[in-house]
Amino acid sequence: MRDLNALLIDELTAHGAALVAFGDLTELPPEVRGGLPVGVCVAVKYPKEVIRGIADLPTSEYFDAYNRLNERLDALVLRGAEILLAEGYAASAQTRERVGAGEDSNSTTLPHKTVATRAGVGWIGKSALLVTERFGSMIRLSSILTDAPLECAAPINESKCGACTVCTNACPAGAISGKLWRVGMEREEFFNAVACRKAAHERAVLGFGGGATICGKCIEVCPYTRRYSEN
Numbered sequence: 001m002r003d004l005n006a007l008l009i010d011e012l013t014a015h016g017a018a019l020v021a022f023g024d025l026t027e028l029p030p031e032v033r034g035g036l037p038v039g040v041c042v043a044v045k046y047p048k049e050v051i052r053g054i055a056d057l058p059t060s061e062y063f064d065a066y067n068r069l070n071e072r073l074d075a076l077v078l079r080g081a082e083i084l085l086a087e088g089y090a091a092s093a094q095t096r097e098r099v100g101a102g103e104d105s106n107s108t109t110l111p112h113k114t115v116a117t118r119a120g121v122g123w124i125g126k127s128a129l130l131v132t133e134r135f136g137s138m139i140r141l142s143s144i145l146t147d148a149p150l151e152c153a154a155p156i157n158e159s160k161c162g163a164c165t166v167c168t169n170a171c172p173a174g175a176i177s178g179k180l181w182r183v184g185m186e187r188e189e190f191f192n193a194v195a196c197r198k199a200a201h202e203r204a205v206l207g208f209g210g211g212a213t214i215c216g217k218c219i220e221v222c223p224y225t226r227r228y229s230e231n
C-alpha cells in the first residue's frame, strides 16, 4: 500500500492545500474527537495581495477570499475523508455543515486550531489565531478525524509569540490581553471574543459596507504573517 501520509499530502496539495499535517489526539477526551485517535490538519492560505490590502480596513476582496477558502477547505476535507474511507478506515470530515466554523471551543466540537497544534503546524498566538512559522496567520483551517494509522508529528504546546505586542497594540477592540497561550488554556483566559466580534462588525461596515463580521487586522500585522506576505 502506498504510504497514506504521502497519499493525503500529495492529493490535497494538488487540490490547493497549503499545509497538510497529522496529529495524535489521544490526550483529548474521546467525546470531542468522535472517539477517533488522529487528526488531519488541512490549511489553505490567503493570497498575499489580499492580506496586504487589509492594512487599513477589511475589504470586499478579503471577504470574498474568506468565503472561497472556506468552500475549498470543505471540499479538501471531504476528499481526504473519501481517501481514508476507501482505504478501509473511519474518517469524519469536519466541514462547516458538521461543525460550523470550527473556531470556537465548546464541549461537542474540536476546534481546527487544536488539531493544528497537535499536528505541529503552529501555536495559538496572543491574537487567538493559529500562527505558523511559514505563513504566519494568513491561513484558514479545517480538519479530518480518523482511526487510520498515520504517522503523527510532535505537537506544539507553547506559544512562540514571546514578548511581541504587535497584535495587542493594533487591535481596535482591545480584545487581545497580551497573555501567552500554552496548551490546555481556554481562549477566554487571554482573548475577548465578544469585543472582537463587535469591532469586526463595525470595521466591515467601514471597509466595504458591511454584511459580514470580519476584520483581519491581527492577521495582517503579525510579524510572522508579514515575513511571508511582504516577500
Ligand code: SF4
Pocket: 127, 170, 171, 172, 173, 174, 175, 176, 195, 196, 197, 199, 200, 214, 215, 216, 217, 218, 219
Ligand atoms: S480580528 Fe480585529 S478586532 Fe478581532 S482581535 Fe483581530 S484585530 Fe482585534
Ligand code: SF4
Pocket: 125, 126, 127, 131, 160, 161, 164, 165, 166, 167, 168, 221, 222, 223, 224
Ligand atoms: S502579532 Fe506577535 S503576539 Fe500577536 S500573534 Fe503575531 S507573533 Fe504573536
